[in-house]
Amino acid sequence: xxxxxxxxxxxxxxxxxxxxxxxxxxxxxxxxxxxxxxxxxxxxxxxxxxxxxxxxxxxxxxxxxxxxxxxxxxxxxxxxxxxxxxxxxxxxxxxxxxxxxxxxxxxxxxxxxxxxxxxxxxxxxxxxxxxxxxxxxxxxxxxxxxxxxxxxxxxxxxxxxxxxxxxxxxxxxxxxxxxxxxxxxxxxxxxxxxxxxxxxxxxxxxxxxxxxxxxxxxxxxxxxxxxxxxxxxxxxxxxxxxxxxxxxxxxxxxxxxxxxxxxxxxxxxxxxxxxxxxxxxxxxxxxxxxxxxxxxxxxxxxxxxxxxxxxxxxxxxxxxxxxxxxxxxxxxxxxxxxxxxxxxxxxxxxxxxxxxxxxxxxxxxxxxxxxxxxxxxxxxxxxxxxxxxxxxxxxxxxxxxxxxxxxxxxxxxx
Amino acid sequence: xxxxxxxxxxxxxxxxxxxxxxxxxxxxxxxxxxxxxxxxxxxxxxxxxxxxxxxxxxxxxxxxxxxxxxxxxxxxxxxxxxxxxxxxxxxxxxxxxxxxxxxxxxxxxxxxxxxxxxxxxxxxxxxxxxxxxxxxxxxxxxxxxxxxxxxxxxxxxxxxxxxxxxxxxxxxxxxxxxxxxxxxxxxxxxxxxxxxxxxxxxxxxxxxxxxxxxxxxxxxxxxxxxxxxxxxxxxxxxxxxxxxxxxxxxxxxxxxxxxxxxxxxxxxxxxxxxxxxxxxxxxxxxxxxxxxxxxxxxxxxxxxxxxxxxxxxxxxxxxxxxxxxxxxxxxxxxxxxxxxxxxxxxxxxxxxxxxxxxxxxxxxxxxxxxxxxxxxxxxxxxxxxxxxxxxxxxxxxxxxxxxxxxxxxxxxxx
Numbered sequence: 169x170x171x172x173x174x175x176x177x178x179x180x181x182x183x184x185x186x187x188x189x190x191x192x193x194x195x196x197x198x199x200x201x202x203x204x205x206x207x208x209x210x211x212x213x214x215x216x217x218x219x220x221x222x223x224x225x226x227x228x229x230x231x232x233x234x235x236x237x238x239x240x241x242x243x244x245x246x247x248x249x250x251x252x253x254x255x256x257x258x259x260x261x262x263x264x265x266x267x268x269x270x271x272x273x274x275x276x277x278x279x280x281x282x283x284x285x286x287x288x289x290x291x292x293x294x295x296x297x298x299x300x301x302x303x304x305x306x307x308x309x310x311x312x313x314x315x316x317x318x319x320x321x322x323x324x325x326x327x328x329x330x331x332x333x334x335x336x337x338x339x340x341x342x343x344x345x346x347x348x349x350x351x352x353x354x355x356x357x358x359x360x361x362x363x364x365x366x367x368x369x370x371x372x373x374x375x376x377x378x379x380x381x382x383x384x385x386x387x388x389x390x391x392x393x394x395x396x397x398x399x400x401x402x403x404x405x406x407x408x409x410x411x412x413x414x415x416x417x418x419x420x421x422x423x424x425x426x427x428x429x430x431x432x433x434x435x436x437x438x439x440x441x442x443x444x445x446x447x448x449x450x451x452x453x454x455x456x457x458x459x460x461x462x463x464x465x466x467x468x469x470x471x472x473x474x475x476x477x478x479x480x481x482x483x484x485x486x487x488x489x490x491x492x493x494x495x496x497x498x499x500x501x502x503x504x505x506x507x508x509x510x511x512x513x514x515x516x517x518x519x520x521x522x523x524x525x526x527x528x529x530x531x532x533x534x535x536x537x538x539x540x541x542x543x544x545x546x547x548x549x550x551x552x553x554x555x556x557x558x559x560x561x562x563x564x565x566x567x568x569x570x571x572x573x574x575x576x577x578x579x580x581x582x
Numbered sequence: 583x584x585x586x587x588x589x590x591x592x593x594x595x596x597x598x599x600x601x602x603x604x605x606x607x608x609x610x611x612x613x614x615x616x617x618x619x620x621x622x623x624x625x626x627x628x629x630x631x632x633x634x635x636x637x638x639x640x641x642x643x644x645x646x647x648x649x650x651x652x653x654x655x656x657x658x659x660x661x662x663x664x665x666x667x668x669x670x671x672x673x674x675x676x677x678x679x680x681x682x683x684x685x686x687x688x689x690x691x692x693x694x695x696x697x698x699x700x701x702x703x704x705x706x707x708x709x710x711x712x713x714x715x716x717x718x719x720x721x722x723x724x725x726x727x728x729x730x731x732x733x734x735x736x737x738x739x740x741x742x743x744x745x746x747x748x749x750x751x752x753x754x755x756x757x758x759x760x761x762x763x764x765x766x767x768x769x770x771x772x773x774x775x776x777x778x779x780x781x782x783x784x785x786x787x788x789x790x791x792x793x794x795x796x797x798x799x800x801x802x803x804x805x806x807x808x809x810x811x812x813x814x815x816x817x818x819x820x821x822x823x824x825x826x827x828x829x830x831x832x833x834x835x836x837x838x839x840x841x842x843x844x845x846x847x848x849x850x851x852x853x854x855x856x857x858x859x860x861x862x863x864x865x866x867x868x869x870x871x872x873x874x875x876x877x878x879x880x881x882x883x884x885x886x887x888x889x890x891x892x893x894x895x896x897x898x899x900x901x902x903x904x905x906x907x908x909x910x911x912x913x914x915x916x917x918x919x920x921x922x923x924x925x926x927x928x929x930x931x932x933x934x935x936x937x938x939x940x941x942x943x944x945x946x947x948x949x950x951x952x953x954x955x956x957x958x959x960x961x962x963x964x965x966x967x968x969x970x971x972x973x974x975x976x977x978x979x980x981x982x983x984x985x986x987x988x989x990x991x992x993x994x995x996x
Contacts (some may be wrong), residue, residue: 499597569973578824
């Protein structure tokens with residue numbers, strides 16, 4: 169099937185999905201969830217094939233773990249779909265409405281984006297997850313997964329399509345690009361006629377490729393070089409607890425802390441406590457000269473370290489003169505994701521919130537909270553680090569757009 | 583000055599602009615407006631140079647008219663800036679705020695986009711206009727105008743920068759790319775490090791070039807192949823008045839009507855009245871076979887006509903079987919701008935509003951109302967025909983983004 173055929177079918181599906189009400193959509197989500205569980209043996213069989221090939225190719229076991237499905241993981245996928253049922257359907261909401269002096273009634277109505285393209289890497293659970301979010305918001309989706317997961321993705325998509333068909337809904341609400349080569353991916357990125365938006369989900373390399381090659385509007389997600397700044401008047405115990413949590417509670421995620429800035433007046437008090445806690449958890453600290461001088465176990469950092477997203481038990485650390493230097497450093501090296509200050513000072517907290525450029529800025533809390541579930545959205549398609557359309561965790565509303573609907577009775581423009 | 587220098591300076595200006603409150607910004611807008619009027623002689627002199635060169639190059643008089651400034655037009659530019667003073671400053675607005683069960687207070691705050699790039703064509707008034715909208719929303723702007731207007735643009739930007747400096751505000755809030763060649767424009771479109779968004783303002787060719795070449799997020803504006811569909815149960819007099827208005831009140835604009843669809847059951851009654859009115863105003867009608875059969879003065883349309891944005895006294899016309907065909911035709915050929923149905927039928931009105939894919943969909947009113955001022959925004963930077971970030975007329979709010987600000991007291995993620 170050519171990409172163009174997928175595009176044409178997605179556009180047709182878009183029109184059909186517009187006509188589904190929430191009750192019907194929820195019925196489908198439940199049926200798909202049931203179908204995934206009922207067909208778990210077939211999905212696991214396909215997944216075993218992917219895992220076998222991956223191991224043959226020498227994939228590391230930590231990546232194999234991301235690729236591998238289990239009975240339990242399939243149940244989680246199904247539960248993810250079920251959880252969407254309870255969420256309010258954002259489609260059709262009137263955001264603003266007014267009557268103009270000439271009697272025109274102008275309303276701004278929430279509508280689906282249309283056709284969403286999602287390019288992702290090896291985790292096959294994204295397949296069901298992305299479908300659920302797009303379907304709940306009446307969007308058609310074209311998925312392009314990685315070659316590593318192709319058998320799993322085909323099996324999952326096949327079950328979803330079958331269940332949609334069973335419910336009397338067009339299976340083209342979800343389509344998979346089965347050709348996993350890079351040229352096809354690039355062509356997909358330029359299908360402006362058929363795609364309303366493209367969302368890459370994966371590592372920094374994938375996201376950069378999509379941003380650089382796509383003519384379709386992209387929502388950039390993901391990379392997070394997140395900082396915690398310990399101000400001169402921080403609560404030291406709170407600082408250590410938050411730094412520990414943000415660095416070690418889970419390391420491979422975009423909202424983990426990667427870099428520490430410490431005010432010079434508090435560094436001698438706070439750094440020993442931080443080192444004790446983090447070294448105890450086998451975190452490597454790469455510090456500037458000042459940090460290294462205070463603790464011999466700290467490894468010297470290079471300029472490159474300030475921009476790194478380690479996604480590992482590594483943390484960079486630097487001593488700063490004052491709040492201004494901290495803000496300037498963060499705005500220079502961050503990826504506009506999540507940034508935190510630990511302080512007791514009212515004015516410093518205010519300035520940090522105002523002047524640091526990021527999707528989420530925290531006072532006295534862990535950066536690990538930047539997440540659609542933690543923010544109470546009930547779902548998440550990713551975390552936008554760009555400024556257009558959506559910024560921060562994206563839930564259902566971020567998969568919608570608006571249209572102006574205007575009721576007149578013969579108005580013409582004078 | 584290299585583009586990179588402009589970028590670095592714009593980023594610095596972005597930080598400074600964040601600190602200006604509304605009172606200060608309004609003071610600057612007034613000073614700039616006064617400055618433009620006071621320096622009108624210098625601006626007019628520069629503009630005469632542009633006009634002289636344009637005429638030498640053989641520019642048509644209608645294009646020269648768009649390029650030429652007058653004392654009156656400079657006053658209009660100044661008034662445009664003054665009118666922004668009265669508008670509410672959207673920056674700092676809290677859109678949502680909530681307390682999570684763990685005590686975290688999460689607010690969603692409206693903030694500037696940062697640095698906005700605007701690429702535009704020959705009208706020099708866009709220079710002051712775009713500055714005003716960006717400045718009111720605390721954004722720095724990098725302008726790239728056309729070569730035709732370079733002397734005028736330099737003169738206008740020079741006055742604005744001088745007045746900002748006079749007010750104690752960084753003149754780098756507005757910068758002009760003085761090199762007008764295409765390679766520079768392409769480089770600007772890939773300055774992701776410095777530009778948060780790029781807005782092209784001009785004809786279809788310019789917009790396509792920007793969409794195809796830009797890696798910076800783009801807000802697509804402008805082209806409008808707008809339709810009016812006359813339903814079988816339309817008020818004929820209303821239909822004729824609206825069609826006349828949408829076609830002839832101003833032809834060179836994106837919200838003018840370019841194509842007419844008429845239900846087969848009403849065409850014999852309504853087409854003669856439409857022809858009488860439009861032919862009386864020297865509009866050429868290009869019709870399908872059915873239209874041509876009913877009036878010998880109608881010129882046969884080609885397939886290409888259905889997709890044309892004439893921006894002229896030309897209208898395409900086609901007879902359709904029913905509402906379904908009208909909706910399908912519009913969704914196939916439109917540019918997602920503005921579409922109208924003339925009907926007395928409740929269900930047809932509803933279906934048209936729901937199923938036509940466009941930024942603005944009208945029942946019984948002229949498409950000419952799709953405009954920031956007509957919608958009551960008090961200002962307009964353009965009309966977005968894409969679905970991400972902004973759709974339809976863009977006012978001040980559309981030049982902003984949001985950031986999550988989170989107040990904690992030591993929360994860590996369990």
